[in-house]
């Protein structure tokens with residue numbers, strides 16, 4: 124029965140076994156009742172690799188990565204030449220994944236010394252690596268400059284001066300992009316919007332009261348004239364999990380207008396990185412846009428703006444993360460216990476079923492951080508039982524430890540059943556923790572119907588590994 128407690132977007136499923144294709148990776152199906160990934164059943168995966176388990180559909184990941192390369196190159200080639208696609212590795216990064224990214228022709232966007240070290244360890248060409256961060260350490264800058272990485276995306280004036288000084292000291296030229304904040308308020312959760320003024324990232328394009336020029340303008344002039352800096356271009360990233368093209372278009376317009384101002388002063392900006400942030404479907408409420416459509420719309424918008432401003436189009440680069448890794452991943456959990464509570468709503472009481480699983484906020488903190496919604500399906504079997512209004516929770520000592528806030532699950536879902544939560548490939552493993560000393564799950568990659576572990580499950584010895592005096 125449909126619950127009055129349900130949010131407006133959640134519909135009562137006609138079939139609780141159905142798998143919504145826009146949310147699951149392309150390799151997911153049901154076979155003899157069981158959810159399979161490229162033909163391998165969830166029961167077999169859990170028997171072999173344990174529960175909970177992160178699964179990455181490698182074919183799907185690679186296809187999504189390739190789709191960005193193909194779509195953006197096709198749309199922009201006639202206008203601005205080829206497009207470089209940098210995979211935003213913060214979404215999901217292991218050595219294997221860095222290798223897939225390279226094999227599919229993408230470059231690597233990193234956001235810390237650790238991500239950069241992993242990219243280098245995986246054999247990524249340093250000239251294909253970008254380094255972000257609003258507060259890079261001397262050690263991170265030293266590694267980036269001495270390895271001659273393709274772009275240090277400088278976030279502030281003080282950092283720019285430090286880069287010039289360090290490059291001079293090392294007798295090198297640092298490749299620098301400048302991250303600007305085009306003042307766009309992207310429609311997403313406030314913690315993942317990054318281009319409005321009142322947040323920590325980037326050089327503002329608006330002069331301070333009483334000042335004649337902005338930090339962005341001063342940074343361009345400094346970088347263009349610095350002896351040890353090669354100004355690669357400009358960068359803007361408006362935020363993450365965005366569906367609406369208006370924010371990307373406004374940001375592109377503001378960046379191109381700034382490039383036109385600089386062109387009038389004979390400063391040529393050769394490259395413009397427009398960041399990542401493309402939204403994915405976590406639930407039936409989300410309607411993601413295909414890379415080809417995003418690319419064509421953006422190219423059309425930029426073409427008009429370039430004509431209007433009378434400038435040459437800079438080379439374009441982008442940084443998608445979530446939209447490559449997210450839909451390719453899913454998490455398998457085992458149900459431990461259930462209970463039903465009665466919740467008051469408009470003077471009546473309605474049931475909510477709590478279904479507790481063997482993971483939680485330690486393998487996916489997104490619900491607790493951003494109120495993020497997910498969905499789940501009973502995965503080891505199909506059931507004819509009625510769909511009941513449910514909340515999937517974890518096993519941590521926190522009442523906010525929610526895995527899926529609202530979902531209809533079969534009434535007989537019980538101890539020992541497996542649930543699959545789709546779209547967990549991005550910002551799950553990378554933001555996981557050992558809270559309550561839970562062990563982090565393994566990551567299994569499935570390629571061409573073969574499953575292999577790319578990250579093994581943690582052990583209690585891993586938990587004690589940093590104890591100095593055991």
Ligand SMILES: Cc1ncc(COP(=O)(O)O)c(C=O)c1O
Nearest residue numbers: 211360363399400442443444445
């Ligand atoms: C600078 C930068 N580039 C790219 C990304 C990737 O964003 P997404 O994973 O939403 O595509 C982020 C994260 O928001 C970012 O901060």
Ligand SMILES: N[C@@H](CCCC[NH3+])C(=O)O
Nearest residue numbers: 213315363364489549550
């Ligand atoms: N971690 C965030 C995205 C942050 C993007 C990085 N700038 C999420 O899960 O949605």
